[in-house]
Amino acid sequence: MARHDARNWHDYSKMTGLLCLVASILLQHGVSGQRVKVEPEVLSYPGQTVNLRCAFADAAGIQLTMVTWIYEPKEGERINIAVFHPNFDPNYPDSPVKGRVSFVPSPPILASPSIQISDVRMNDEGKYICEYATYPRGNEQGITYLVMLAKPQNSASLVTVEAGAKQVVVAKCESVDGRPAAQISWVTTANGNATTVSKPGADNTVTMRSEYRMVPTAADNGKDISCVVVHRTQVKAESFPLKLEVQYAPQVTIVGYDNNWYVGRTNVLLTCEANGNPVPLSVLWKTMSGEIPDTVQINGNELKVLKVDDAVNTTFVCEVKNRIGSGRDQVAVMVRGTRLxxxxxxxxxxxxxxxxxxxxxxxxxxxxxxxxxxxxxxxxPPKYKPPPPKKTNSSAGRVNTAPAPVVEDRPLTDQYYSTQSVEPVTDLDTYHDEEDDGVEDREHYYSAAPSGWDDPRNNEVPPPYMRRDGSPQDYHQAPNVNRGESFVSSAMFV
Known part of the structure; x- marks a missing residue:
């Protein structure tokens, strides 16, 4: 375990040391880059004068010995273009910019040895390095990119094509003599694709050419297509709206036949509609039989039948031509005896x-x-029934009633009957007169009747407790019978 921990600690120490070394290098480079102050990028057009500024910041404890401006083109080696030592005059070695480069101000100051280049050319584009020789830190430098700009000449054009099955160029767009190279794109609903190529132009400029290719159809004629050019010298993108020019033979349709040409019908009309690119030049009407009936009049793309008869029971043909080709349509007329x-x-x-x-x-x-x-x-009516009145002990308020018999399937000898007379109690509120009774109450009464009872509405003679001609005391109870005796009970009214 201790050996494993020691190995891990050793690896960790090596990683920490490596990170510290990298950090120190980056810090030193950052400090060095910050000491020599330059502009990262300078833009210029041909013929202008550009200033490339340089200064050494925070020179405390550092002795500035000499400064050198170096030019590094995109393709080629570095070239010294300006050198200054405090003990000597400025020197301008042979270079592409000799005679056009100088220190500013003059005489130069070692702490800020800026230069200017007059009448700049497109070939002057590249890196310009301001490098100090110092003691004791050595050489330190800053880099400025000189970007030469040239506004291109942009244009777009259509290519007139014929509808077909092969892919062809239908539009072109180009950006000539620009610096840097322009970006070209297309905006359209047509189904195609673009190809863009670059070509070196005059004085280190670039020419961009783009072509839009597609398989042209008649439906593509007149569709919008735009070439969009983006360049650094332009405030916004430049757009060139165009419309596709696709030529095709006429497309012909005959309209006006309603399938109801009957004998005797007058002034029926057929119209030959055609579209094409270029515009159709001629319209020709004819019949499959070869002869135009006498009752037919032709006026350009219209065919008029003055009176329908068996002679127009034929097939009419309309043929239209333009420079690309011809198109035709036909309609078979069926003459009916009577109208539909x-x-x-x-x-x-x-x-x-x-x-x-x-x-x-x-x-x-x-x-x-x-x-x-x-x-x-x-x-x-309310959804509930009021509770029945409470029974009182007074004889005046008491009403005799008989309990409902219980119907059972057991043999008669097994049933038990009480031999004592019990005062029957009946809720007469449920069975009041029909004049005061509603349909709901009567139905409730019938549904509450025990199984096997007759419907009171079907009986001519009401039960004793429903009679109006006698008092409740007219009710006679059955005689008492001993349990052990065989008997047949008398009729019981309930």
Missing amino acids: PEKGATTGSIIGALIGVIILLAIIGTAIAMYRKHRDQKDG
Whole structure:
């Protein structure tokens, strides 16, 4: 375990040391880069004068010995273009910018040895390095990128093509002599693709050319297509809106035949509709039989039948031509002996009105039913029955009633009957007169009757307790019988 921990600690120490070394290098480089102050990028157009500034910041404890400006083109080796030592005059070695470069101010200051280049050219683009020789830190430098700009000449054009099955160029766009290279894109609903190529231009500029290719169809004619050019010298993208120019042979359609040409019908008309690119030049009407009937008049793309007869029972053909080709359409006419019944123009309206009326009536009926239901619930009888009156001990308020017999399937000899007379009790509130009784009460009474009882409405003679001609005391009880004796009980009225 101790050996394993020691190995891990050793690895950790090595990693920590490596990180510290990298941090120190980066810190030193950052401090060095910050000491020599330059502009990261300078933009210029050809013919202008540019200033490349340089200064050494925080020179405390450091002795500045000499400063050198170095030019590094994109392709090629570094070249010294300006050198200054405090003990000597400025020196400008041979370089592409000799005669056009100088220190500013003049005489130069070692702490801020900026330079300027007049009449800059496109080939002057590249890195410009301000490098100090110092003691005791050695050489320190800062880098400025000089970017030469050239505004390109942008344009776009259409290519007129014929509809076909092969992919062809339908539009072109180019950005000529720009610096840096422009970006070209296309915006369209047409189904195609673009190819873009670059070509070196004059004075270190770049020319960009783009072509849009597709398989042209008649449906693509007139579709919008735009070339969009983006360049650093432009405030916003430059767009060139165009419309595709696809030529195709005429597309022909004959309209006007309603399949109801009957003998004697007059002034029926056929129209030959055609579209094409370029515009169709000629329209020719003919028949499959080769002869135009005498009752037919032709006026350009219209064919008029003055009076329908058997002679127009043929096939009419319309042929249209343009520079690309020709197109045709035909219609076979069938002459009928009698006319077909014409459909009413308002059939659809009538059907729609009937459907609307039915829906309206359904809505009204539903509303009425809901209103009635709500009214019945609000004004109808209560959903509960009041409790029966309490029985009193007074003889005047007492009413004799007989308990309902229990119907059982057991043999008669096994049944037990009480030999003592018991005062029957009957709830007469349930069986009051029919004048005061509602339908609900009568139905409740019938449903409460034991199984096997007759419906009181079907009996001509009411039970004793329903009679009005006698008093309750007229009710006679059955005689008492001993348990052990065989008997047949008398009729019991309940």
